[in-house]
Amino acid sequence: MGAGGRRMSRGHEHGKAAREVPEARLRWALALTGGYLLAEVVGGLVFGSLALLSDAAHMFTDVMGLLIALLAIRLGQRPADPKRTFGYRRLEILAAAVNAAVLFVVAFYILLEAYQRLREPAEVQSLPMLLVAVGGLAVNLIAARLLMGGSRESLNVRGAYLEVLSDLLGSVAVIAGAVVIFFTGWGWVDPLLGALIGLWVLPRTWVLLSASVNVLLEGVPEGADLLKLQAELEALPGVQEAHDLHVWATTGGEHNLSVHLVMDTPDVNVIPLARAVAEGHGIGHVTVQLETPALRAAEEHAHPRWE
Numbered sequence: 001m002g003a004g005g006r007r008m009s010r011g012h013e014h015g016k017a018a019r020e021v022p023e024a025r026l027r028w029a030l031a032l033t034g035g036y037l038l039a040e041v042v043g044g045l046v047f048g049s050l051a052l053l054s055d056a057a058h059m060f061t062d063v064m065g066l067l068i069a070l071l072a073i074r075l076g077q078r079p080a081d082p083k084r085t086f087g088y089r090r091l092e093i094l095a096a097a098v099n100a101a102v103l104f105v106v107a108f109y110i111l112l113e114a115y116q117r118l119r120e121p122a123e124v125q126s127l128p129m130l131l132v133a134v135g136g137l138a139v140n141l142i143a144a145r146l147l148m149g150g151s152r153e154s155l156n157v158r159g160a161y162l163e164v165l166s167d168l169l170g171s172v173a174v175i176a177g178a179v180v181i182f183f184t185g186w187g188w189v190d191p192l193l194g195a196l197i198g199l200w201v202l203p204r205t206w207v208l209l210s211a212s213v214n215v216l217l218e219g220v221p222e223g224a225d226l227l228k229l230q231a232e233l234e235a236l237p238g239v240q241e242a243h244d245l246h247v248w249a250t251t252g253g254e255h256n257l258s259v260h261l262v263m264d265t266p267d268v269n270v271i272p273l274a275r276a277v278a279e280g281h282g283i284g285h286v287t288v289q290l291e292t293p294a295l296r297a298a299e300e301h302a303h304p305r306w307e
Contacts, residue, residue: 023073026160029143030066033164036139037063043132059136061106062143062163065099069160089251093215099159100209103166103201110198117191130178133171140168159208166201173197218248221255224281229257232277236270238263240293247283258287266290 040056072095080087147161173193180189211222220226224247233242241262249255257278261270271288278286291299 023070025146026066026070026073026157029146029160029164030063030070032139032143033059033062033066036136040132040136043128059167061102062167065102065160065163068095068098069157071095089254090215092251093212096159096208097212097216099163100205100212103163103205107198107201107205110194114191114195114198118188121187123187126178126182129174130182133174133178137168137171137175140164140171144168162204162208166197169197169200215249215251220247221249224255229277229281233259233261233274236273236277238265238267238270240264241296243296254285255283256285257283260289260291262291262293262296264293266292
């Protein structure tokens, strides 16, 4: 074995069919929400309903989020090249971060608008608002159902799913508010429900943004225990030390590992064992370098670690 050690890694086959499912769902959800956005804008203008126009603005963020998500998946399927050896899959994470930022803006806008309407109540045409909101609820239920499965596999799709889900709750709030206002005339119900929706969206958006930033910073994926992983690697036959251990995600669900294993007599048979350990932690792409204690000492001398 040469001084540089022996490197071995798995292939980059990540399942094209698995990515096509979220893409198909995104297309259907985009068609539904985009079509209803136009209907809601027309309804708001015809009936003079500010509530419907505000809800249309919220749905517009859904449409933009779905467009960004779909574009990210299409670009993410481009093959790797000499400049981007992991390809473009991380664009999905960038899209998820953008969607989270948009959701933050929308949530704070809802809270601000609710505060202003509580101070200066606006006239609400409850019956037209109810009819259009019922249609919006049906559309959002279908879109949310389409995206629910893909949201478990991709942060990008999860961002679009959260936007549709928040708008679904917006439709429910508009329906409830329209019914209450129709029978009681309490105009303050509408901004109160809007504020509750904004408060519901914020913590979930923070979770999405945190997960996206962690991937972009190449942090340890959620659920991965680095110390336990290192201990299991060092327990392999003949391994004295596991160092330069790095675990990161290229995109949602695609975890990578690289590690140096120190052995008196490097044995390539330990590589599949190390790969099995990594797979037990949900890591699919593994790079292992074997080295002797002498080479390890030389590396330490050339690149001392600062405490």
